[in-house]
Amino acid sequence: MRRYFGRKLLIYGLTFFVAVTVNWMIPRFMPGDPVASMVARANVTKPEAVEAMRAYYNNLFGLDQPLLTQYANFWGALLRGDFGTSIWLFPTPVSQVIGGAVPYTLALVVPSVLLSWVVGNQFGAYAARRKLLDNTVLPVGYVLTAMPYMWLAVLLAWALGVIAGLFPVAGGYSFSMRPNLSWTFFLDLLHHWTLPFLSLFLVALGGWAIGMRNMIIYELESDYSTYLSALGAPARLIRRYAFRNAVLPQITGLALQLGVLVAGALVTEIVFAYPGLGSLILKAIQNKDFFLLQGAFLFIVLGVLIANFIIDIVYVVVDPRTRAGMAGAQA
Amino acid sequence: MSLQVSELRVHYRTLRGDVRALDGMSFELGDGEILGLVGESGCGKSTLGKSLIRMDGRMRHVGGRVVLDGRELPIADDRAMNDFRFKEVSLIPQYAMSALNPTRKIRRMVGELLRSRGAALDAAELERRMDQVGLPREVLDRYPIELSGGMKQRMVMVISTLLDPSLLIADEVTSALDVSTQKAVARALLGFRDSGYVKSMIFVTHDIALTHHIADTIMVMYAGRLAEKAPADALVKAPRHPYTRLLVDSLPEVGVRYAERRLEGIAGSPPSLLDPPPGCRFRARCPLAGDECAEEPPVAEVAPGHHVACWKA
Amino acid sequence: MTTIQEAVPRERAAVRREALYFAVRNGKLMTGLTIVLALLLLGLIGPLFVAAAPNEYSVKAMSPPTGEHWFGTTTFGQDIFAQFVHGLRATFAVGVVGGGIAAVIGMVVGFVAGYVGGLVDEVLNMLTNIVLVIPSLAVLLIVNAYLGIRSVAVQGLFIGLTQWPWAARAIRAQTFSLRTREFVDLARMSGSGTGRIIAREIAPNMSSYLFMTFILLFGGSVLIASSLDFIGLGPTEGVSLGLMLQNANQWSALQLGMWWWFVPPGAAITAIVGALYVANVGLDEVFNPKLRET
Numbered sequence: 001m002r003r004y005f006g007r008k009l010l011i012y013g014l015t016f017f018v019a020v021t022v023n024w025m026i027p028r029f030m031p032g033d034p035v036a037s038m039v040a041r042a043n044v045t046k047p048e049a050v051e052a053m054r055a056y057y058n059n060l061f062g063l064d065q066p067l068l069t070q071y072a073n074f075w076g077a078l079l080r081g082d083f084g085t086s087i088w089l090f091p092t093p094v095s096q097v098i099g100g101a102v103p104y105t106l107a108l109v110v111p112s113v114l115l116s117w118v119v120g121n122q123f124g125a126y127a128a129r130r131k132l133l134d135n136t137v138l139p140v141g142y143v144l145t146a147m148p149y150m151w152l153a154v155l156l157a158w159a160l161g162v163i164a165g166l167f168p169v170a171g172g173y174s175f176s177m178r179p180n181l182s183w184t185f186f187l188d189l190l191h192h193w194t195l196p197f198l199s200l201f202l203v204a205l206g207g208w209a210i211g212m213r214n215m216i217i218y219e220l221e222s223d224y225s226t227y228l229s230a231l232g233a234p235a236r237l238i239r240r241y242a243f244r245n246a247v248l249p250q251i252t253g254l255a256l257q258l259g260v261l262v263a264g265a266l267v268t269e270i271v272f273a274y275p276g277l278g279s280l281i282l283k284a285i286q287n288k289d290f291f292l293l294q295g296a297f298l299f300i301v302l303g304v305l306i307a308n309f310i311i312d313i314v315y316v317v318v319d320p321r322t323r324a325g326m327a328g329a330q331a
Numbered sequence: 332m333s334l335q336v337s338e339l340r341v342h343y344r345t346l347r348g349d350v351r352a353l354d355g356m357s358f359e360l361g362d363g364e365i366l367g368l369v370g371e372s373g374c375g376k377s378t379l380g381k382s383l384i385r386m387d388g389r390m391r392h393v394g395g396r397v398v399l400d401g402r403e404l405p406i407a408d409d410r411a412m413n414d415f416r417f418k419e420v421s422l423i424p425q426y427a428m429s430a431l432n433p434t435r436k437i438r439r440m441v442g443e444l445l446r447s448r449g450a451a452l453d454a455a456e457l458e459r460r461m462d463q464v465g466l467p468r469e470v471l472d473r474y475p476i477e478l479s480g481g482m483k484q485r486m487v488m489v490i491s492t493l494l495d496p497s498l499l500i501a502d503e504v505t506s507a508l509d510v511s512t513q514k515a516v517a518r519a520l521l522g523f524r525d526s527g528y529v530k531s532m533i534f535v536t537h538d539i540a541l542t543h544h545i546a547d548t549i550m551v552m553y554a555g556r557l558a559e560k561a562p563a564d565a566l567v568k569a570p571r572h573p574y575t576r577l578l579v580d581s582l583p584e585v586g587v588r589y590a591e592r593r594l595e596g597i598a599g600s601p602p603s604l605l606d607p608p609p610g611c612r613f614r615a616r617c618p619l620a621g622d623e624c625a626e627e628p629p630v631a632e633v634a635p636g637h638h639v640a641c642w643k644a
Numbered sequence: 645m646t647t648i649q650e651a652v653p654r655e656r657a658a659v660r661r662e663a664l665y666f667a668v669r670n671g672k673l674m675t676g677l678t679i680v681l682a683l684l685l686l687g688l689i690g691p692l693f694v695a696a697a698p699n700e701y702s703v704k705a706m707s708p709p710t711g712e713h714w715f716g717t718t719t720f721g722q723d724i725f726a727q728f729v730h731g732l733r734a735t736f737a738v739g740v741v742g743g744g745i746a747a748v749i750g751m752v753v754g755f756v757a758g759y760v761g762g763l764v765d766e767v768l769n770m771l772t773n774i775v776l777v778i779p780s781l782a783v784l785l786i787v788n789a790y791l792g793i794r795s796v797a798v799q800g801l802f803i804g805l806t807q808w809p810w811a812a813r814a815i816r817a818q819t820f821s822l823r824t825r826e827f828v829d830l831a832r833m834s835g836s837g838t839g840r841i842i843a844r845e846i847a848p849n850m851s852s853y854l855f856m857t858f859i860l861l862f863g864g865s866v867l868i869a870s871s872l873d874f875i876g877l878g879p880t881e882g883v884s885l886g887l888m889l890q891n892a893n894q895w896s897a898l899q900l901g902m903w904w905w906f907v908p909p910g911a912a913i914t915a916i917v918g919a920l921y922v923a924n925v926g927l928d929e930v931f932n933p934k935l936r937e938t
Contacts (some may be wrong), residue, residue: 147910148914149871158903227431232412232417266781308777
């Protein structure tokens with residue numbers, strides 16, 4: 001088991017290292033003088049922002065310094081929590097801007113991912129090898145999972161927001177409100193949260209339901225199921241065992257899908273102008289705020305790595321085989 | 332008579348038509364009898380084993396009856412068969428290594444299985460039987476992956492016979508094992524019969540030598556039909572059917588390993604069961620074949636308990 | 645498995661004939677293929693029949709679908725049907741390029757890791773796991789923002805470079821199980837080199853699997869490209885379905901009730917990707933007899 005976690009941590013450590021290095025390297029691939037073109041491309045009007053940018057990039061690229069020193073400086077700044085200063089929201093530090101957006105993104109992603117996983121697994125398991133249900137769950141699941149996240153978001157916003165008028169279609173809370181710790185504000189938050197949550201939940205739901213359905217069918221074909229059937233065990237028992245075994249690859253699937261789910265959250269936030277990382281990234285791109293963009297990138301990578309590690313721990317708790325100290329590293 | 336099978340026909344549905352895997356099999360099995368069922372791959376012996384307990388989705392019961400202890404087995408009715416499974420007919424599958432749910436400890440799995448069949452887990456009895464096959468009790472608190480192949484095999488044997496079925500089908504249980512383990516398994520099966528856990532047994536295998544050790548009677552199948560059925564000694568020492576003779580002759584001495592390879596060593600291959608030729612099905616490979624073999628030979632009792640389907644016998 | 649299959653010899657031609665037999669009778673495969681091919685055809689020949697350039701402004705703005713403008717017009721009077729048929733092309737192009745590049749990398753990495761094994765496998769496996777964990781959209785965001793992607797082909801290239809890991813993993817596992825089979829041993833003993841064995845013995849034996857992998861990569865590439873377009877990092881030249889969605893969102897089609905602007909592009913993406921997935925299930929049933937009788 002120690003080997004299992006050691007290996008995982010090594011991979012995550014390397015991944016973070018690669019991500020940071022990519023982050024450091026990509027600006028150097030820009031054609032021409034990176035600092036000049038960066039400053040030129042940034043449509044900043046504030047002169048002090050231009051200065052900050054030039055100073056940061058000169059430090060970042062420090063073309064007079066040896067390459068290794070530049071790289072070390074980059075890591076140094078990172079470890080001090082210094083992601084630079086936002087150009088768009090000058091002079092707020094990038095870490096602070098991102099810190100303000102992260103809670104909104106988490107509030108969307110965590111419940112929608114977990115709930116869609118749980119509900120999707122239930123649906124899929126129930127539908128497998130039941131003709132009538134299978135014939136509805138499967139097509140609906142495929143349509144949902146094939147939808148671009150932002151499109152379902154737009155459709156929901158249009159149908160339930162614009163036409164039915166049930167939910168607001170923009171923002172994290174009403175313009176007229178200021179964030180405070182009251183029930184009215186909380187309800188307002190919830191009201192704004194519902195549609196983006198629902199659209200993320202639905203798209204993800206389809207994928208989990210299909211995955212589970214296929215896994216259950218596979219498990220029902222397996223030797224232990226055949227043996228139990230030969231001994232006359234009721235379908236209920238066999239299905240319960242199949243579910244238990246089919247959940248394991250679904251947990252691995254959750255880890256593999258995290259990137260896609262986060263991507264879905266980003267574009268969904270953009271549709272609803274929800275004040276999370278997605279909207280922030282859009283603003284960063286529109287304002288050519290590269291510090292902010294790079295900071296958001298590192299935050300997302302870090303978040304996905306942490307989530308992966310949590311899933312690894314859960315997997316070990318759920319799968320007796322990894323605990324028995326065998327067959328560990330394959331996950 | 333414990334088991335009576337008469338004119339059993341079971342077909343496999345395939346793209347190119349029905350494969351007549353069992354084409355009119357009749358035989359009987361007495362109380363306390365162990366029947367060794369021998370034949371090449373594809374001769375229908377596994378189909379026969381499956382038909383008696385659970386047919387898979389592609390199998391179709393076309394005709395014939397199976398009577399166990401005076402009651403007809405509804406082999407074509409998956410649901411009605413459930414009453415008989417485990418309690419009256421049980422199975423040790425050839426995939427015993429993977430027959431146990433990987434995410435349940437053995438004790439819990441056995442308990443859940445028994446409860447689902449309306450039986451209580453008699454822990455003392457279970458442990459007694461495990462002792463008998465040499466399984467330590469700790470096995471019950473392990474996951475299948477923590478057991479060796481032989482342990483899993485023996486555990487499945489114990490589980491399958493827990494409800495004292497009348498008929499036990501042991502399907503190729505020894506083919507994945509090495510010789511010494513094969514012997515141990517065979518001994519354990521004998522012990523099950525002698526202790527009265529099972530009344531009678533069909534031991535499906537392609538290993539004539541091993542069968543000779545434990546079976547009272549040996550039945551040889553060829554291309555979906557019975558070729559010869561006789562008391563084990565008689566069949567091995569004085570076979571009457573040319574096919575059986577070739578099988579037995581190819582063994583230098585009884586007890587030699589690799590019997591399987593010898594079995595495949597007869598020149599030619601069995602006929603396609605999609606549209607089998609008329610007459611004796613062994614005709615094309617038979618050294619003695621004559622004109623009369625164009626007609627199908629009936630099963631005749633040439634000596635007490637010795638049945639042969641051959642004109643030349 | 646001592647069943648009938650061994651008794652009846654099965655040559656490759658027969659297997660292929662059987663696959664074809666089931667393929668044309670498989671409703672899922674046929675429905676999926678029909679939808680994809682119909683949209684592909686529309687994308688290929690549609691632009692030849694639509695007079696309007698996709699991004700050309702006209703005076704007739706914000707028009708709902710009419711006989712003249714089948715899918716209506718945008719706030720700027722652009723013909724949405726013209727954008728749609730051109731956008732289909734871009735979407736298929738990005739799927740082919742992205743899915744193709746990902747499939748090639750995935751195959752190379754998977755075959756080599758699975759066949760050669762040992763240290764090479766360890767290193768490639770580590771690489772695969774690292775690329776697998778990094779959220780690909782985040783990487784593409786950075787890359788596209790800095791480098792400023794102009795063409796659909798380059799967008800597809802970068803998507804392909806990030807999408808291969810799961811395919812490599814799956815192919816590696818398959819290769820692993822084929823590596824020890826008799827026919828591979830035979831080829832090795834007769835002195836064939838690694839590349840030759842992979843190309844002649846291993847790849848053909850999992851060709852259906854490789855094809856299905858490509859289909860899934862294609863669908864994934866289309867989806868991720870549409871997300872990139874939507875964030876505003878799409879190709880700066882031309883139209884795509886994702887860019888149409890981005891424009892609709894940016895110019896408040898939602899609030900203005902211009903459903904004809906945002907419904908067609910999203911529906912087309914959903915139809916293409918969904919039809920591919922369904923066709924894939926059909927293919928799986930064709931090649932995997934166990935799944936047939938459900």
